[in-house]
Amino acid sequence: MPEYAHIDMSASVENLLLEADSLGLGAVWLGIAPLKERMDAVREVLNIPENLEAFAIITCGYPESVRPQQNRFDKDRIHYVL
Numbered sequence: 001m002p003e004y005a006h007i008d009m010s011a012s013v014e015n016l017l018l019e020a021d022s023l024g025l026g027a028v029w030l031g032i033a034p035l036k037e038r039m040d041a042v043r044e045v046l047n048i049p050e051n052l053e054a055f056a057i058i059t060c061g062y063p064e065s066v067r068p069q070q071n072r073f074d075k076d077r078i079h080y081v082l
Contacts, residue, residue, distance in 0.1 A: 024062070
């Protein structure tokens with residue numbers, strides 16, 4: 001369904017980021033949609049046909065250094081609704 005396209009594409013981008021990490025690459029998601037001015041600017045710079053829309057740009061490369069994942073878990077931030 002077209003109304004779920006952004007949700008589907010977001011999940012796809014997340015999978016791309018996870019795969020890049022598994023390959024030892026660094027990757028960054030640059031959000032484009034749904035801001036029309038960004039979408040139009042990317043269309044112009046990348047010469048994207050009018051029948052297509054820019055959703056995101058994902059940059060990939062080899063990281064200069066590798067840092068351990070931060071543990072941000074704080075059980076005091078979990079709230080239960082019974």
